[in-house]
Amino acid sequence: MPGFELDQSNAPIYEALETFRNMRVVPFDVPGHKRGRGNPELTRFLGQQCVGIDVNSMKPLDNLCHPISVIHEAEDLAADAFGAEHAFLMVGGTTSAVQSMVLAVCKQGDEIILPRNVHRSVINALVLCGAIPVYVNPDVDKRIGISLGMQREKVRKAIEEHPNAVAVFVNNPTYYGVCSDLRAIVDMAHEAGMLCLADEAHGTHFYFGENLPVSAMAAGADMSSVSMHKSGGSLTQSSFLLAGPNVNEGYIRQIINLTQTTSASYLLMSSLDISRRNLALRGKRIFEQVCEMANYAREEINQIGGYYAFGKELINGDSVFDFDPTKLSVHTLDLGLAGIEVYDILRDDYDIQIEFGDLGNILAYLSIGDRVQDLERLVSALAEIRRLFKKDPTGMLSQEYIEPDVVLSPQNAFYSKKVSLPLEQTLGRICAEFVMCYPPGIPVLAPGEKVTDEILQYIGYAKEKGCSMTGPTDPHINNLNVVI
Amino acid sequence: MDLWFSEMHTPDVKLSLRVDKQLYSQKSDYQSIDVLETPEFGRVLVLDGNIMLTERDEFIYDEMITHVPMAVHPKIENVLVIGIGDGGVVKELTRYDQIQSIDLVEMDEMVAEACRQYLPENASKLDDKRVHINYGNALKYIRKFENKYDLIIVDSNDPFGPSEGLFTKEFYGNCYKALKEDGIMVNQQGSPFYQEDAVAMQRSHKRIASTFPICRVYQAHIPTYAAGYWLFGFASKKYHPVDDVDSKRWASLNLKTRYYTSRLHVGAFYLPAFLEEMLEEVE
Numbered sequence A: 001m002p003g004f005e006l007d008q009s010n011a012p013i014y015e016a017l018e019t020f021r022n023m024r025v026v027p028f029d030v031p032g033h034k035r036g037r038g039n040p041e042l043t044r045f046l047g048q049q050c051v052g053i054d055v056n057s058m059k060p061l062d063n064l065c066h067p068i069s070v071i072h073e074a075e076d077l078a079a080d081a082f083g084a085e086h087a088f089l090m091v092g093g094t095t096s097a098v099q100s101m102v103l104a105v106c107k108q109g110d111e112i113i114l115p116r117n118v119h120r121s122v123i124n125a126l127v128l129c130g131a132i133p134v135y136v137n138p139d140v141d142k143r144i145g146i147s148l149g150m151q152r153e154k155v156r157k158a159i160e161e162h163p164n165a166v167a168v169f170v171n172n173p174t175y176y177g178v179c180s181d182l183r184a185i186v187d188m189a190h191e192a193g194m195l196c197l198a199d200e201a202h203g204t205h206f207y208f209g210e211n212l213p214v215s216a217m218a219a220g221a222d223m224s225s226v227s228m229h230k231s232g233g234s235l236t237q238s239s240f241l242l243a244g245p246n247v248n249e250g251y252i253r254q255i256i257n258l259t260q261t262t263s264a265s266y267l268l269m270s271s272l273d274i275s276r277r278n279l280a281l282r283g284k285r286i287f288e289q290v291c292e293m294a295n296y297a298r299e300e301i302n303q304i305g306g307y308y309a310f311g312k313e314l315i316n317g318d319s320v321f322d323f324d325p326t327k328l329s330v331h332t333l334d335l336g337l338a339g340i341e342v343y344d345i346l347r348d349d350y351d352i353q354i355e356f357g358d359l360g361n362i363l364a365y366l367s368i369g370d371r372v373q374d375l376e377r378l379v380s381a382l383a384e385i386r387r388l389f390k391k392d393p394t395g396m397l398s399q400e401y402i403e404p405d406v407v408l409s410p411q412n413a414f415y416s417k418k419v420s421l422p423l424e425q426t427l428g429r430i431c432a433e434f435v436m437c438y439p440p441g442i443p444v445l446a447p448g449e450k451v452t453d454e455i456l457q458y459i460g461y462a463k464e465k466g467c468s469m470t471g472p473t474d475p476h477i478n479n480l481n482v483v484i
Numbered sequence B: 001m002d003l004w005f006s007e008m009h010t011p012d013v014k015l016s017l018r019v020d021k022q023l024y025s026q027k028s029d030y031q032s033i034d035v036l037e038t039p040e041f042g043r044v045l046v047l048d049g050n051i052m053l054t055e056r057d058e059f060i061y062d063e064m065i066t067h068v069p070m071a072v073h074p075k076i077e078n079v080l081v082i083g084i085g086d087g088g089v090v091k092e093l094t095r096y097d098q099i100q101s102i103d104l105v106e107m108d109e110m111v112a113e114a115c116r117q118y119l120p121e122n123a124s125k126l127d128d129k130r131v132h133i134n135y136g137n138a139l140k141y142i143r144k145f146e147n148k149y150d151l152i153i154v155d156s157n158d159p160f161g162p163s164e165g166l167f168t169k170e171f172y173g174n175c176y177k178a179l180k181e182d183g184i185m186v187n188q189q190g191s192p193f194y195q196e197d198a199v200a201m202q203r204s205h206k207r208i209a210s211t212f213p214i215c216r217v218y219q220a221h222i223p224t225y226a227a228g229y230w231l232f233g234f235a236s237k238k239y240h241p242v243d244d245v246d247s248k249r250w251a252s253l254n255l256k257t258r259y260y261t262s263r264l265h266v267g268a269f270y271l272p273a274f275l276e277e278m279l280e281e282v283e
Helices: A012-023 A040-046 A070-082 A093-105 A120-129 A152-161 A182-191 A249-259 A266-304 A339-350 A372-389 A410-415 A453-465 B058-072 B088-093 B109-118 B120-127 B138-142 B169-178 B195-209 B247-252 B262-267 B273-282
Strands: A086-090 A111-115 A132-136 A167-171 A195-200 A223-226 A239-243 A308-310 A327-331 A361-365 A418-422 A435-437 A443-445 A479-483 B004-010 B013-018 B021-027 B032-038 B042-047 B050-054 B078-082 B101-106 B131-135 B149-154 B179-188 B214-221 B229-236
Touching (some): A012 A070, A070 A086, A070 A266, A086 A249, A120 A132, A132 A152, A152 A167, A152 A182, A239 A249, A339 A372, A372 B169, A443 A453, B004 B042, B021 B109, B042 B109, B050 B058, B078 B088, B088 B101, B088 B120, B109 B120, B109 B131, B120 B131, B149 B169, B179 B195, B195 B273
Parallel strands (some): A167 A195, A195 A223, B078 B101, B078 B149
Antiparallel strands (some): A223 A239, B004 B013, B214 B229
């Protein structure tokens, strides 16, 4: 890993907040709880330390909408740490980073090339800006039934067929830890005069660990959304948007300000600052330990029998160009159990909460805060679930990738006149809303896509197995809005 | 100098012992370990600020956790002990000639070392040729075995520290699997008196009751533990702890004890009403 240009032991927002606290400034500004005094119950719950720095933007603490002092310095430090030209602190989750990234490059009618297994936030951005998705079908692993990365040849073909597209969008990695050949895709995009955008919601650690897949900035991508709050240890909802040299910093800031709050939380911003410092100073060792723990857990789980905890053996040079070893995903279908069933049993019977379960797999998220003794619990619980719940796997569906049939742009479909119909009557109609299991939040149906028999079967099965389905206006997903 | 050690039993209740000398104080990878010399209780092993055992009252714990299952199951040969302490439990077990093998699993080797050095009286029995010591995580150790042990003794810390994993459903389930078809698991089950302890006790009882067909609780008076009132769990695949106790067989072994008696064995399973209610709530 290259050295840093700036002194990464600094944390300017954190330091400014500490100074501010010591000055005991009398608050005649918002927030109205006034360092917690006005809301003693909240203060008891969250602690004085926490509510005491829940303050408003002011000169000594800078302003996220127009950073000129400590936030600006914190962004420079983050850019240096991540090897980016510029970094933006984000307080609306990685969703806001992804949307700003898309809104910064696409406008009404522009085409954008992307894999279909993107997070909903990407297609949401297309609803907002009216861009047209050009989907590259991801490769699928038949055995474990997960969507993989994009094959180079398919990306090349999409670029050739859509020479006017403005950008290529890449997951780096997918939720399961699968990486496409990002360097090659960046080169193809740039040669065609397109930008390359990366969703690194699950890839913060790529910037700091060793022997991990290449990060978007190192691969030459133009923008990336990084969920610092996932593997990086900052507070939920805090993120970074990173930018390379080919994009205009001031314009991105304007785009961010279209939708971002003007009262950014200093709890979130200081957590980004402190976490960035931690990763820059200690990330290498931290992620080495996380990788060791994940590898150990994979070995132990694979010894139980029936489970398949997959890892780097999936690498095939193309659609699995690289694999993120910190992701602990386990295929459960051979035991006759859907991933979502194992997910529910782990929580209900064993008090173990994992990240998600889908039809064929579970994913346990390992990070900076995990301990080996907790992994032993997870492995032992999986051994017990096998002993107590194993059944005949005949008739179990796996998570097959369903190729979308895009009829209208997401924006056109979302804003068109629509009617709510019972699910079984929607066959052949054009869907006007999203349907997805959350997590992982990858749409089964997006606005503008045709409802097929295969999709209806999938929705029925996923509901039956206990997946939390979200998206439609009908919370029970008995009805679906379709375009009239 | 007036030197006192205090253990907080709740945020509002503490037990204090006068200390003559602090003999040992180290931090291991898992916990802080202290050995104190006290006038009333002799040497005291303290882990993370909690008293684990004292020379004066540990016989109560060691006897109750071993002789109860030994008097019930007629043919215990293979035993697993989780948690080494000072070797007091192993010492009681080695008094039975019928036992052929005692496997010991201890997470923290530094505890064993500290005890060998400062509480050597019981530790000598750890060198008995039937005893096999394994250092490592008990959850990991046990999930590899099936149908192996007649008796598993879980001599753990309290459930709020590094021993948390030994109070879980996955641990009890793996113990069930590692036991033979007539096997017994005995565990220390904490105290039912103070609120936080009581909730933890109920949680572990619920988990054991959902794993083993027979699951009873018995009690003992141990002065240095919270409220001086301690519980053990008796979980079994076949034998009932009171209906199947064979006092004659046990008496014929002529083991001299200071706390355990055959009459106390039965009496220990008669519980106060409030405790019966708490247990029934989760059964």
